[in-house]
Amino acid sequence: MSQLFSTLFVLSLGAQRCLGHSDSRSEKVIQCLTTSNVPQALPGTPEFAKSSSPHNLRLQFTPLAIAVPSTVSHVQAAVACGREHGVKVNAKSGGHSYGSHGIGGENGHLVIDLKLLNEVVVDPCTHIATVGSGAKLGNMAIALDVQGKRSIPHGLCPKVGVGGHVLHGGWGYSTHNHGLFLDYLEEVQVVTANSSVVTASKTQNPDLFWALRGAGMSFAIATRFKFRTIPQPAEIQLFYIPFVWTLPQAKTGWRVFQDYVASKARPKEMNIRVVLSSGAWVGAEGTIFLFEGAYHGSKADYELFIQPFKDTAMALGGFADFLNYPDVTSVGYMDSLLYANNNALLYPLPDAEQLESGPDDQISWLWIVSAIGGPNSVMSTISAPNSTSYSHRSSLFLWELGDQVNATSTYPSKAGIPWVNQFVDIVERKEGKKLGMYYNYADPTIGDHGAAGRRYWPGNYERLVGLKKVWDEGGVFENPQTVGR
Numbered sequence: 001m002s003q004l005f006s007t008l009f010v011l012s013l014g015a016q017r018c019l020g021h022s023d024s025r026s027e028k029v030i031q032c033l034t035t036s037n038v039p040q041a042l043p044g045t046p047e048f049a050k051s052s053s054p055h056n057l058r059l060q061f062t063p064l065a066i067a068v069p070s071t072v073s074h075v076q077a078a079v080a081c082g083r084e085h086g087v088k089v090n091a092k093s094g095g096h097s098y099g100s101h102g103i104g105g106e107n108g109h110l111v112i113d114l115k116l117l118n119e120v121v122v123d124p125c126t127h128i129a130t131v132g133s134g135a136k137l138g139n140m141a142i143a144l145d146v147q148g149k150r151s152i153p154h155g156l157c158p159k160v161g162v163g164g165h166v167l168h169g170g171w172g173y174s175t176h177n178h179g180l181f182l183d184y185l186e187e188v189q190v191v192t193a194n195s196s197v198v199t200a201s202k203t204q205n206p207d208l209f210w211a212l213r214g215a216g217m218s219f220a221i222a223t224r225f226k227f228r229t230i231p232q233p234a235e236i237q238l239f240y241i242p243f244v245w246t247l248p249q250a251k252t253g254w255r256v257f258q259d260y261v262a263s264k265a266r267p268k269e270m271n272i273r274v275v276l277s278s279g280a281w282v283g284a285e286g287t288i289f290l291f292e293g294a295y296h297g298s299k300a301d302y303e304l305f306i307q308p309f310k311d312t313a314m315a316l317g318g319f320a321d322f323l324n325y326p327d328v329t330s331v332g333y334m335d336s337l338l339y340a341n342n343n344a345l346l347y348p349l350p351d352a353e354q355l356e357s358g359p360d361d362q363i364s365w366l367w368i369v370s371a372i373g374g375p376n377s378v379m380s381t382i383s384a385p386n387s388t389s390y391s392h393r394s395s396l397f398l399w400e401l402g403d404q405v406n407a408t409s410t411y412p413s414k415a416g417i418p419w420v421n422q423f424v425d426i427v428e429r430k431e432g433k434k435l436g437m438y439y440n441y442a443d444p445t446i447g448d449h450g451a452a453g454r455r456y457w458p459g460n461y462e463r464l465v466g467l468k469k470v471w472d473e474g475g476v477f478e479n480p481q482t483v484g485r
């Protein structure tokens with residue numbers, strides 16, 4: 001504990017000395033924001049520390065300046081300040097990037113913290129929701145509920161920001177039957193690199209609209225979205241089917257799961273994923289396979305449609321009833337968001353998600369494999385395959401490979417990253433190709449710009465590079481993994 005705190009203390013002293021005496025660029029940008037009446041979080045203040053504190057504590061960076069606009073013209077002025085002083089600019093919405101890209105992904109950015117642009121208004125006639133880009137998923141979900149019992153498919157964590165989430169995908173417990181968050185984007189208002197306010201939609205600036213839906217952070221600062229909404233599902237069955245499996249059980253069990261999710265036996269309404277972690281978490285030998293998800297429909301239908309998978313999996317043994325998970329719970333839509341977020345397996349440690357760790361402490365790894373594709377998934381039909389720059393529409397699985405220690409532990413000497421990447425290598429060797437990557441699960445280790453971009457946007461990268469030249473020739477919006485020029 002003392003080690004972690006002393007490290008942070010030294011870092012913040014260093015930053016203050018630097019900003020106070022030697023970094024004239026920082027002073028100039030701050031002066032420019034002041035002259036333009038753009039609200040800011042000034043270095044050295046608690047607001048600056050809060051605004052620049054990353055979700056992933058392993059990746060700490062210090063911005064040159066932080067603007068906290070409350071109007072679109074503040075955003076325009078802030079972008080101009082960055083551009084004129086040659087400082088890279090990036091938006092921050094919810095700050096949940098695993099690569100700490102919301103604070104730049106490196107030192108020295110002008111961060112535009114959009115937290116004040118957070119209104120949510122649902123039109124009572126069209127049911128179109130107008131949402132500020134700095135709103136959080138939880139606040140948006142509550143507002144949609146209050147203003148007419150509406151919903152939009154999106155991720156599970158209430159504090160994730162609408163801006164970062166929707167511009168790069170956004171999957172959740174409604175994706176298999178309703179698609180991604182970005183499939184519901186009808187129109188977006190952005191501030192471009194030359195500080196113009198531009199609307200992008202299917203009919204206005206369609207190329208920019210295509211690029212924003214998958215690679216948004218490389219092109220503009222989104223300030224306001226218009227979303228199509230859908231009625232909340234009447235009933236959702238949240239289910240948990242936990243196993244602790246030995247290696248032979250796991251091999252067969254994985255095959256059983258894959259066969260089920262890739263078959264027509266799984267109806268559209270069956271949103272399912274598996275969370276893998278070490279059995280040591282619960283004092284058991286083997287690996288935890290927690291199958292869980294949300295079935296949109298009645299309990300009787302759930303029982304009917306899960307049966308082919310459940311019966312075969314149960315026959316393998318290892319059912320972990322001692323984990324005391326509820327079997328299946330019938331809930332309304334809003335409760336489903338709350339319950340899903342309270343999955344005990346995902347949050348076993350206080351502050352657990354904040355630091356990554358290594359093979360010294362393999363008890364902390366957690367892999368979440370979401371079966372969002374498959375023959376009955378709407379993923380490949382809700383939007384045409386190339387109608388957005390999001391490139392992974394035909395994928396069956398979305399893997400999230402995570403490793404973590406609690407915030408009071410010191411960072412382990414042997415990093416877990418090589419250990420995790422070794423697994424990716426094995427899978428890729430079997431598949432005989434490099435796999436795609438999801439920018440919302442940003443991985444700074446896959447390289448910069450082009451190297452990363454061909455993984456994040458396979459098949460679409462060259463077109464994105466062309467559009468980057470059109471919309472941001474000077475590279476105002478750049479982090480280590482943005483689309484190259």
Ligand SMILES: Cc1cc2nc3c(=O)[nH]c(=O)nc-3n(C[C@H](O)[C@H](O)[C@H](O)COP(=O)(O)OP(=O)(O)OC[C@H]3O[C@@H](n4cnc5c(N)ncnc54)[C@H](O)[C@@H]3O)c2cc1C
Binds near residue numbers: 090163164171353439
């Ligand atoms: C606890 C947790 C749970 C998660 N759950 C899910 C989940 O269920 N499903 C899922 O799909 N993903 C999930 N994610 C991943 C999440 O979707 C991404 O981290 C997302 O990018 C976060 O958006 P943000 O606005 O909170 O982050 P930020 O760090 O603020 O931004 C992320 C990136 O988007 C850019 N950006 C943000 N706002 C704008 C804007 N207005 N205009 C232009 N660029 C912008 C930033 O510059 C940065 O590059 C989860 C992440 C965490 C940490």
Ligand SMILES: *[C@@H]1O[C@H](CO)[C@@H](O)[C@H](O)[C@H]1NC(C)=O
Binds near residue numbers: 387
């Ligand atoms: C998408 O693909 C179709 C068929 O290959 C093609 O006709 C169309 O022009 C493409 N659209 C875009 C926006 O690339």
Ligand SMILES: *[C@@H]1O[C@H](CO)[C@@H](O)[C@H](O)[C@H]1NC(C)=O
Binds near residue numbers: 406
């Ligand atoms: C954090 O992890 C360390 C090392 O595993 C452990 O000793 C400590 O008790 C944990 N602290 C909390 C608050 O869980």
Ligand SMILES: *[C@@H]1O[C@H](CO)[C@@H](O)[C@H](O)[C@H]1NC(C)=O
Binds near residue numbers: 194196470472
């Ligand atoms: C801003 O950039 C866009 C895209 O390059 C361009 O179409 C527009 O004319 C520019 N506006 C101004 C005011 O320079």
